[in-house]
Amino acid sequence: MFSKSTEYALRATLYIAQKGSEEKKIGIGEVSKAIGSPQSFTAKILQFLTKDNKVISSVSGPHGGFYMTVKAKNLPVRAILEAMGEDEMLDKCVMGLAKCSEKNPCPLHSKYKIIKEQMNGLFETETILQLANNIKNGDVFIKSK
Amino acid sequence: MFSKSTEYALRATLYIAQKGSEEKKIGIGEVSKAIGSPQSFTAKILQFLTKDNKVISSVSGPHGGFYMTVKAKNLPVRAILEAMGEDEMLDKCVMGLAKCSEKNPCPLHSKYKIIKEQMNGLFETETILQLANNIKNGDVFIKSK
DNA sequence: AAAATTAAAGACTATTTTGTCTTTAATTAA
DNA sequence: TTAATTAAAGACAAAATAGTCTTTAATTTT
Numbered sequence: 001m002f003s004k005s006t007e008y009a010l011r012a013t014l015y016i017a018q019k020g021s022e023e024k025k026i027g028i029g030e031v032s033k034a035i036g037s038p039q040s041f042t043a044k045i046l047q048f049l050t051k052d053n054k055v056i057s058s059v060s061g062p063h064g065g066f067y068m069t070v071k072a073k074n075l076p077v078r079a080i081l082e083a084m085g086e087d088e089m090l091d092k093c094v095m096g097l098a099k100c101s102e103k104n105p106c107p108l109h110s111k112y113k114i115i116k117e118q119m120n121g122l123f124e125t126e127t128i129l130q131l132a133n134n135i136k137n138g139d140v141f142i143k144s145k
Numbered sequence: 146m147f148s149k150s151t152e153y154a155l156r157a158t159l160y161i162a163q164k165g166s167e168e169k170k171i172g173i174g175e176v177s178k179a180i181g182s183p184q185s186f187t188a189k190i191l192q193f194l195t196k197d198n199k200v201i202s203s204v205s206g207p208h209g210g211f212y213m214t215v216k217a218k219n220l221p222v223r224a225i226l227e228a229m230g231e232d233e234m235l236d237k238c239v240m241g242l243a244k245c246s247e248k249n250p251c252p253l254h255s256k257y258k259i260i261k262e263q264m265n266g267l268f269e270t271e272t273i274l275q276l277a278n279n280i281k282n283g284d285v286f287i288k289s290k
Numbered sequence: 291a292a293a294a295t296t297a298a299a300g301a302c303t304a305t306t307t308t309g310t311c312t313t314t315a316a317t318t319a320a
Numbered sequence: 321t322t323a324a325t326t327a328a329a330g331a332c333a334a335a336a337t338a339g340t341c342t343t344t345a346a347t348t349t350t
Contacts, residue, residue, distance in 0.1 A: 001146065001234065004338065007241030014252060027296070041339050047298060060297045061347025077253075089146065096152030098289040107159060107276040107285040108222075111267050118260050122253070131252035140252040144243040149308065172326070186309050192328060205327045206317025 006084045009045050011035040011142040013080050016056055016066050017073050017132035025058070025065030036143040045084075054083040055128075068128070077131065078123040090120050151229045154190050156180040156287040158225050161201055161211050162218050162277035170203070170210030181288040190229075199228040200273075213273070222276065223268040235265050 002010075015034050020026040028046065032039040046066055049055045055075065058066045072079075081087040093100030093109070100106045134140045147155075160179050165171040173191065177184040191211055194200045200220065203211045217224075226232040238245030239257045246254075279285045 001237065001239055002241075004241065010240050025296095038339060040341070043297075044299095044339085050297090058297060059347075060295085060345070062295045062349065064296045064347065066297085092146065094146055095155050095287065096147075096149065097286070100289075104290060105285050106287065107279055108267070108271070109285065111271070115260060115263050115267065118263070122256050122260065126253070126256070134252055140250050140254065141242070142240065142251065144245075145249060170326095183309060185311070188327075189309085189329095195327090203327060204317075205315070205325085207319065207325045209317065209326045211327085 002081075002086055002089065003084075005041075005045055006081065006086045008035065008037045008042055009049060009080055009084050010077070012037070012042055012046060013049065013055060013068075013128060014132050014135060014142055017068050017128045018135045020065070020067040022067055022069065025063065025067045027065045031066065034143060049080070049083050055079055073129040073132065074127055076124050077126050077128060078120075080128070081123060090116060090123065147226075147231055147234065148229075150186075150190055151226065151231045153180065153182045153187055154194060154225055154229050155222070157182070157187055157191060158194065158200060158213075158273060159277050159280060159287055162213050162273045163280045165210070165212040167212055167214065170208065170212045172210045176211065179288060194225070194228050200224055218274040218277065219272055221269050222271045222273060223265075225273070226268060235261060235268065 012031050012035055015031055016026050019030075019034075028039060028043045031037075031046070032042040035042075046056060046058070050058045050066070055072055056066050056068050057072070058064065078087060078090075081090070093106055094112045095106040095108060097104070097106045100109055102109075131140075135142060157176050157180055160176055161171050164175075164179075173184060173188045176182075176191070177187040180187075191201060191203070195203045195211070200217055201211050201213050202217070203209070223232060223235075226235070238251050239253050240251040242249070242251045245251045276285075280287060
């Protein structure tokens with residue numbers, strides 16, 4: 001479905017949302033350990049998500065690290081996909097037609113459309129904060145055992 | 146969703162199902178032109194789908210080409226995904242957890258599961274022949290204008 | 291002001307995916 | 321049986337993705 005980069009972005013963001021705040025920033029070492037991802041690669045992804053404070057924020061120096069504002073935590077999960085440039089996945093033709101539409105539908109268009117609508121609904125409805133709370137509760141996980 | 150290879154595989158297979166038969170084989174040139182894909186790359190993909198006559202069949206020489214048996218045409222679309230080794234996509238964790246399950250669910254597991262079930266249903270239910278017939282009727286297309 | 295700590299930046303490498311091109315093998319028609 | 325036609329095989333090349341490592345900049349603590 002998504003690229004490895006986006007998978008790490010989703011998990012890292014949820015971890016930072018769950019554990020961090022403006023007062024308590026999280027270091028890259030802790031993040032990559034918590035989600036089970038390569039540290040340097042994850043660093044690069046987080047730097048990218050930090051550009052223009054799209055989704056996450058950061059400060060350098062001692063006691064620095066990554067965190068999210070309350071406003072950012074209340075964004076839908078889709079915001080992470082958009083920041084990673086993978087939100088087009090949610091509207092892409094399943095057979096790869098450059099222009100797949102009602103006028104020019106691929107053979108799976110009409111049935112796959114319904115599935116895409118549900119995916120859009122899922123990523124639009126769920127907020128980062130909601131999912132982060134589920135992690136906190138111990139109901140769900142962001143690292144494989 | 147799927148790799149370019151699999152997108153081409155889906156479209157090429159539907160074209161061959163629609164236009165070809167044991168009596169009328171289709172050349173690689175015609176296929177790649179009809180679906181708008183790079184010819185040599187498509188050739189490699191079709192060769193792969195021909196291995197062990199998984200989905201499509203072929204013969205070399207004059208009046209040779211690609212075709213599908215009646216039996217193959219009646220396979221579900223999922224057979225193409227399986228042949229391309231991309232059917233695992235239909236069961237993969239959306240956040241990239243190696244082991245995402247009811248016991249160890251990712252934060253999107255329970256809701257994404259429903260979407261996956263529908264995707265599985267779609268690819269399992271639709272047969273290659275059914276979709277090919279829709280192309281023949283002019284209802285749907287496998288090439289972008 | 292100096293040392294320590296942290297992310298930012300960017301060069302670099304490795305792997306996978308996508309794609310091309312040439313040679314070979316199979317088959318058929320003349 | 322020779323020439324023509326087609327896919328098969330496989331070596332290459334290009335581009336995208338994934339990942340590492342080193343240096344720099346920002347910030348804080350001492």
